Amino acid sequence: MSTFGAPPAGNPNALTPGDCCVPQPGNDGISCLKWSPTANILVSGNWDGGLRCWQVHEQGGQIQAMPAAQVNHPNNAPVLSACISADGTKVFSGGCDKAVRMYQLGQAPPNNVPFQIGTHDQPVKGVGYIRSSNLVVSGGWDSKLKFWDQRQQQPVGVFDLPERVYDLDVHENLLVVATAGRHIIEYDCSGQPREHSRVTALHKYQSRCISCFPDSKGFAVGSIEGRVAVHYLENGAGKQSFTFKCHRQESSVYAVNGIAFHPVHGTFATVGSDEAVNFWDKDIKSRIYSFTETKRPISCAAFNNQGNLFAYASSYDWSKGSSNVPQGNEIFIHKVKDDEILSKNRNVSGHNR
Incomplete structure (x- = not known):
């Protein structure tokens, strides 16, 4: 039991005192957090080259996390993205070794290195999984989007992009890619993936993160200047694309590091360089809940498939360069309450009243 995560007593980097502090989070920055769609298994990718997994469950009313596995990209090459x-x-991952890799959970790979299923000419910044076709999609700083069937090391499809990939996300048959230059490319992945449309992000500065709506009817993009753009694929009555400011403190502006949608209610979390976590409702254009600021930037976050657990990384995001780097990296798991993620104008099923 000593290896299980325990709720920290007054940990200044946790959102609430009861949040589970995940053991063995790694020795360098945490780039991504992903939950399994079938079980409470949490996966992280780190700048130390590690890809780590934990089994998460509740015991005695407390959330607990047990280290389950760790594999590593060669030469400690940073892991920049992962999906399940x-x-x-x-688990699929991409990183600074320019490779797309696959790890079969529960099976130790040779030399503890995940199997390579694909490659790019530059670091791989985003990976995603397309359920309908069982394809893995990867986007790199080589301005390429590639699709892999896991059984061969040649892509089954390649798209040229206007710029380097900064982030991508997949939900059902919707694939969205955010690149440098504020380009957003939308793809329809029902059948053979094909480009649907291109738009320019509504915010004015560099995109940093992108996330699909749970109903696949749009997506949200976070920028380096503390702003989120909510894009609908088809604007309609009450469904107009818009932007809003967040992660700002008086005259200071901070990057939005991650956007995580709640799988049931469609509300969402934003995390940022300002060490803050906020929950929002896009339908009524309102903030639902704001947590007390932590003592480190929040680099990434994710809800589990049921929406009752919220994992977040307290980890340096390099927003201030190499000076004054805060020590340590931690991952926490927060048990989500209805009044945190569900606005008063919604019922518990997630539909507007």
């Missing part, structure tokens, strides 16, 4: 297959058996 629809059946929860495989």
